[in-house]
Amino acid sequence: MAALSPCDSFSSFDKSKLLKLSEIYKNDFDDSEKVHLNGILDIYYHSLFNDEIFFNLKGIADLSRLLVETGKHLSFPLVYRLLKLILVLPVATVTVERCFFCNEVVED
Numbered sequence: 212m213a214a215l216s217p218c219d220s221f222s223s224f225d226k227s228k229l230l231k232l233s234e235i236y237k238n239d240f241d242d243s244e245k246v247h248l249n250g251i252l253d254i255y256y257h258s259l260f261n262d263e264i265f266f267n268l269k270g271i272a273d274l275s276r277l278l279v280e281t282g283k284h285l286s287f288p289l290v291y292r293l294l295k296l297i298l299v300l301p302v303a304t305v306t307v308e309r310c311f312f313c314n315e316v317v318e319d
Contacts, residue, residue, distance in 0.1 A: 212271060212297050213225070214226075214228040214229050214232075215229065215271055215274065215290075215293065215294055215297060216270060216271055216274075217259070217265055217268035217270070217271070217273065217274045218268065218269065218270065220260060220266065221256060221259065221260055224256055226249075226252045226253070226256070229248075229252055229293055230245070230248065230249060230252070232293060232296070232297075233245050233248055233289075233293065236296060239292065239296060240289070240292075244289055247289065248289045248290075248293075251287060251289055251290060252290065254287075255287045255290045258283075258286075258287075259283075264277065264281060265277060271294060271297060271298060272298065274294065275291075275294050275295070275298060278291060278294070
């Protein structure tokens, strides 16, 4: 999550981690999108880093909201897809963990 975090002027931005995430989720990014994402992440970073509107955001939820409000989610659809994936992962992980826990309790 930190790799896309806008906190402290995107100080935790990490392109290699974001590219790795796109590799892990192969069903969400085809090969041509992964190649395109490599270049787009640089443009995205410099575009938002230099835009005053994106200063002082508190987290990725604020980033997501502001991307939609400014229409930048349309300019960077692959980055926005990564952002949505990052926002959904904690919820999906907890849901799966709860299912496993419930099955263990029932079986005991």
